[in-house]
Amino acid sequence: MENPFKFGTIVEEEFFTDRVYEVAYIEQFVKSANHLILISPRRFGKSSVVAKAMKQSSRKHITINLQQVTSVSDLSAKLLKEFFKLHPMERVRHLITHFRVIPTISTNPLTGSMDVSFQPGVDGTMLIEDVLTLIENAHSEQDRIIVVLDEFQEIIDLAPKFDKQLRSIMQNQKHINYILLGSQESMMTDIFENKKSPFYHFGEMMRLGKLPRDDFHQYLSQRLAGCYPESHAEISDIILNYTDCHPYYSQQLAANVWQIGILQPGTTDPVQKAIDHIVTTHSLDYERLWMNIKRTNKWILQRLASNKPLQTGEHRTSTIYSALKRLQKDGYVIYSDRYELEDPFFKEWIIATNN
DSSP: OOOOOOOOSSSOGGGGOOOOOHHHHHHTTTTTSOOEEEEEOOOSSSSHHHHHHHHTTTTOOEEEGGGOSSSHHHHHHHHHHHHHHHHHHHHHHHTTTTTTOOEEEOOOTHHHHHHEEEEEOHHHHHHHHHHHHHHHHTOBBOEEEEEEEESSGGHHHHHHTTHHHHHHHHOOOOOOEEEEEEEEEHHHHHHHHTTTTTTTTTEEEEEEEEOOHHHHOOOHHHHHHTTTTTHHHHHHHHHHHHHTOOOOHEEEEEEEHHHOOOHHHTTHHHHHHHHHOOOOHHHHHHHHHHHOOOHHHHHHHHHHHTOOOOSSSSSSSHOOOOOEEEEEEEESSSSSSSSSSSEEEHEEEEEEOOO
8 A cells, every 4th residue: 555645755646735725826826927936944845836836737847956056057958958858959959059059968869868068167157048048039928938946045156146147137038937946035035135136026925834734634634544543633633733734744754654554553652653763763864963063053953942942141142043044044943933943853853862
């Protein structure tokens, strides 16, 4: 029997949880000529939400995760490779002749997969301008394409002044809808809300929060009923209380609880057993993380893990605020209505090892 819970990858079809309004909003929004900026902490499901909206819209789209990009030249090559998946090269060959630097295109004869690259040392700005111009010219007002750039805040570190160069290219395009996703809220806000930023008010801002508890509870309960016919509702409550409705960790914990229900049906407390298993499995990773965290940051993580106040007089307010921002940037801490640890299992490990 297949585990009905999925985490760690793009979630689709029967594994997708709720987000009905968000998917419908994005699907409707991209019918306009405007651009969308979607912000949420990591693992809240923004990539899955956009992927589902793109599928339902039936629009042509290209998706690139900027965390997997190493340079502007690499970004150009990845965009062009995805473009060729939508448009056979024979049909757009005449557009490539306008490139100032012709890319190297190779095909694997066994798999049929295509690879695209540019010679090293070429000006990345020139390459990205040629590629985005190609994508623009291959479409029309009636056939606009959607370009999704995930973890968009990474452009800041990709190359000096690349944000200004990219914005100057994008501002004159009429046949591309951009959806720009980001998990670093402070950086994304600075990119799109700071008047000095080239991307100031580039598009509509949308924030993705945690899943509504009632909808998420129903989703978990229906899928746990096969293993726990009498206690599925109660177990779903315990899971959501523990994860605070975090999409990724709720799915992860539910998947482990389901596995216990299948393999060890007589387990008295399957949720706690699942928590113990996850924490034990990742304990070495947590220890390595902990060893590289600065002393003040460790203190803050310990206080957050134990739900203790940060304003104790032990550290200045400015020090605490700066540390929280660093921890947020590094993905250890998220902020919804309060600062909290992103990973509830790391929180469990911190409590267990610091008592």
